[in-house]
Amino acid sequence: MMLQKFFLKDEIFGLVNxxxxxxxxxPSNIAEGCGRQTAKDTINFLHISRGSLYELETQCYLxxxxxYxxxxxxxxxxxxxxxxxxxxxGFINYYKKI
Incomplete structure (x- = not known):
C-alpha cells in the first residue's frame, strides 16, 4: 500500500492499520453504493465513503x-x-440530480 512506504519501519503498527x-x-463503500438500486441508497454510501476520507485525513495529521x-x-x-x-x-452531486 502506498501509505505504508512513507512510514518509518519501526512505526508501522496501530495507526497505519x-x-x-x-x-x-x-472505494469499498463507493462500490457498494453503486450496487444499490436507488440514488438515495447510493448517496448514503458515498457519504460514508467521504467520511472515511475525512477520517484518513485526520489520521495523517496524527x-x-x-x-511517523x-x-x-x-x-x-x-x-x-x-x-x-x-x-x-462531484459524484455525490451527480447522484443528487438524478
Missing amino acids: QMRRCAVSV ALDQK IDENNFTIILNQIQISKKLLN
Whole structure:
C-alpha cells in the first residue's frame, strides 16, 4: 500500500492499520453504493465513503504530529486525499440530480 512506504519501519503498527482500513473503505463503500438500486441508497454510501476520507485525513495529521511521516510525504498524501474528496463530492452531486 502506498501509505505504508512513507512510514518509518519501526512505526508501522496501530495507526497505519487504521489508515489502511480507512483507505480500503473508501472505494469499498463507493462500490457498494453503486450496487444499490436507488440514488438515495447510493448517496448514503458515498457519504460514508467521504467520511472515511475525512477520517484518513485526520489520521495523517496524527501521523505527522507523531513524526511517523515527514512534511513532504504528508503533503503528497494530503493532496491525494483532497483530490479524492473533490471527485467524490462531484459524484455525490451527480447522484443528487438524478
